[in-house]
Amino acid sequence: MTQLLSEHGGTGTVPSADAGTGAESAGRAPVVVLENLGKSFGSGAPVLEDINATIRQGEFVALLGASGCGKSTLLNIISGLDGPSSGALEVPADGAAFMFQDASLFPWLTARRNVELALKLRGVGRAERKARSVELLELVNLGHSMDKRPHELSGGMRQRVALARSLAQDRPLLLMDEPFAALDAITRDLLHNELERVWKETGRTIIFVTHNVREAVRLGQRVLLLSSRPGRVVAEWNVSEEHRTDAGAAGALTADITTRLRQEIRKHA
Amino acid sequence: MPETVTSPMLKSGTEDDMRSLEAGLDSLQSDAVERRRIDFSRVLLPLAAFIVLLLAWQFYVSLGLRRRDLVPGPLDVLGSLGALWQAGTAQEAVWTSLQRGIIGFTVSIVVGTPIGLLLSQVRLLRRAFGPLISGLQVLPSVAWVPAAIIWFGLTDATVYFVMFMGAIPSIINGLIAGVDQIPPQYRRVGQILGASRWEMAVNVVLPAALPGYVGGLKQGWAFSWRSLMAAEIIAMGGSLGFGLGSLLEQGRQLSDMGIVMSAILVILFVGIAVELVVFAPVEKRLLRGRGLLAGSTR
Numbered sequence: 001m002t003q004l005l006s007e008h009g010g011t012g013t014v015p016s017a018d019a020g021t022g023a024e025s026a027g028r029a030p031v032v033v034l035e036n037l038g039k040s041f042g043s044g045a046p047v048l049e050d051i052n053a054t055i056r057q058g059e060f061v062a063l064l065g066a067s068g069c070g071k072s073t074l075l076n077i078i079s080g081l082d083g084p085s086s087g088a089l090e091v092p093a094d095g096a097a098f099m100f101q102d103a104s105l106f107p108w109l110t111a112r113r114n115v116e117l118a119l120k121l122r123g124v125g126r127a128e129r130k131a132r133s134v135e136l137l138e139l140v141n142l143g144h145s146m147d148k149r150p151h152e153l154s155g156g157m158r159q160r161v162a163l164a165r166s167l168a169q170d171r172p173l174l175l176m177d178e179p180f181a182a183l184d185a186i187t188r189d190l191l192h193n194e195l196e197r198v199w200k201e202t203g204r205t206i207i208f209v210t211h212n213v214r215e216a217v218r219l220g221q222r223v224l225l226l227s228s229r230p231g232r233v234v235a236e237w238n239v240s241e242e243h244r245t246d247a248g249a250a251g252a253l254t255a256d257i258t259t260r261l262r263q264e265i266r267k268h269a
Numbered sequence: 270m271p272e273t274v275t276s277p278m279l280k281s282g283t284e285d286d287m288r289s290l291e292a293g294l295d296s297l298q299s300d301a302v303e304r305r306r307i308d309f310s311r312v313l314l315p316l317a318a319f320i321v322l323l324l325a326w327q328f329y330v331s332l333g334l335r336r337r338d339l340v341p342g343p344l345d346v347l348g349s350l351g352a353l354w355q356a357g358t359a360q361e362a363v364w365t366s367l368q369r370g371i372i373g374f375t376v377s378i379v380v381g382t383p384i385g386l387l388l389s390q391v392r393l394l395r396r397a398f399g400p401l402i403s404g405l406q407v408l409p410s411v412a413w414v415p416a417a418i419i420w421f422g423l424t425d426a427t428v429y430f431v432m433f434m435g436a437i438p439s440i441i442n443g444l445i446a447g448v449d450q451i452p453p454q455y456r457r458v459g460q461i462l463g464a465s466r467w468e469m470a471v472n473v474v475l476p477a478a479l480p481g482y483v484g485g486l487k488q489g490w491a492f493s494w495r496s497l498m499a500a501e502i503i504a505m506g507g508s509l510g511f512g513l514g515s516l517l518e519q520g521r522q523l524s525d526m527g528i529v530m531s532a533i534l535v536i537l538f539v540g541i542a543v544e545l546v547v548f549a550p551v552e553k554r555l556l557r558g559r560g561l562l563a564g565s566t567r
Contacts, residue, residue: 079461098461
């Protein structure tokens with residue numbers, strides 16, 4: 001399947017949330033529902049306006065947009081770090097796990113202790129903490145560096161520890177704010193595979209924010225395009241397995257999304 | 270459209286391929302284990318510097334520009350230090366001062382730490398008392414000696430009071446500075462991980478502020494040692510024990526430069542010893558553990 005399921009023209013039209021939901025996850029329970037969500041800081045122009053989206057259990061959604069489109073603001077609202085100015089949202093009651101662009105590991109703790117801290121703050125007992133943290137670090141192939149401090153790890157390794165830590169939070173929803181943006185290309189490619197594998201093994205619902213079209217196509221089951229100032233969902237694509245294995249299909253979709261993204265950016269010229 | 274779009278990323282390779290690729294990258298990108306060995310330059314260089322200074326001193330004295338009893342040479346000072354040691358005066362003075370220093374410093378930590386934590390966490394208190402605490406740090410604690418003598422007479426209480434006024438403000442300020450310098454991201458992570466206020470303080474704020482706190486302790490020790498010496502020099506007699514400051518003052522009263530220089534050198538030596546034995550290892554361990562030592566001249 002290479003065709004787009006929903007592509008909307010002008011900025012005024014917002015795709016209805018259900019129209020673009022992939023066939024495989026259509027029947028699942030919604031995890032995040034955003035209804036006419038808006039956000040503005042002080043009396044300034046709105047950062048987010050009229051955002052509608054439904055993200056279902058186990059989905060991997062890539063949120064794509066140029067710099068300054070309010071992607072991070074949207075994630076903060078979904079995670080509960082910030083509140084919306086208007087509209088309504090439905091999110092899991094126990095919050096969401098969060099992964100930042102920098103690993104944000106605590107430098108005074110070893111990789112394993114960093115993961116253990118997340119378990120400890122969740123109220124997991126000491127013995128189980130130890131076993132579980134080892135398990136999670138092995139899941140991200142870091143069994144060999146568990147007792148190293150963050151500064152002894154490479155950027156990619158630190159992000160994998162951060163991934164293990166966010167999995168330790170054991171929340172069904174995982175929010176990722178450009179987590180691979182600062183990594184080198186080789187490491188980033190590798191972490192895409194890693195993340196996809198972890199996603200399949202753990203069944204998490206993931207919202208992945210990025211400004212990289214290729215990354216969005218490589219990872220997301222759905223790609224939502226956010227316009228800039230104000231940020232709204234202006235287009236949506238479904239990505240199938242073919243888009244990740246067939247160069248022609250992948251190229252066509254990437255080109256398509258890139259064109260649309262550039263179109264959005266030009267409006268501000 | 271003439272615009273170029275870079276080629277997309279494709280999935281490729283089996284899981285085993287990926288594992289071995291990742292293992293290769295990991296070993297390429299993380300540092301090799303650093304070798305730990307005894308660094309002789311750490312011992313030899315300060316020793317060499319010390320010897321150079323001694324030689325310069327001896328050379329100056331041997332020029333005979335000043336009366337020998339006013340400017341004694343290193344050997345003369347060593348001689349009077351030996352005499353003081355033989356009489357037991359030196360040991361008594363060092364022991365008395367060190368004991369007071371340790372007790373005073375410990376009490377300062379116990380008092381200063383909770384106050385510092387409270388001020389760093391409660392905005393109202395910080396705004397109200399912050400300037401006063403900073404001011405106290407600027408005020409030389411010797412200024413309190415006359416007041417303390419009037420209040421407490423020539424007792425140990427005078428000496429301790431002056432030490433507290435020197436050490437407590439710098440410990441409080443060190444802790445506040447340490448807390449202020451915590452990157453906001455750490456608290457954000459703590460919040461995301463679901464930490465309560467107390468858990469945040471214990472698991473995030475305190476460990477993150479530790480380097481600043483240790484810096485404050487170090488300064489607090491320096492201030493309490495200085496204040497102690499000042500108090501001992503000014504306040505002598507009464508029920509006060511005989512400390513290094515008292516030894517110094519006695520040397521002045523006897524116009525014995527050998528004693529004066531001996532006392533100064535011993536005070537300096539105790540300061541260096543405490544820095545080398547107590548603070549330097551703690552600080553180094555702390556910084557190395559956080560990867561903050563790379564490229565420093567320590």
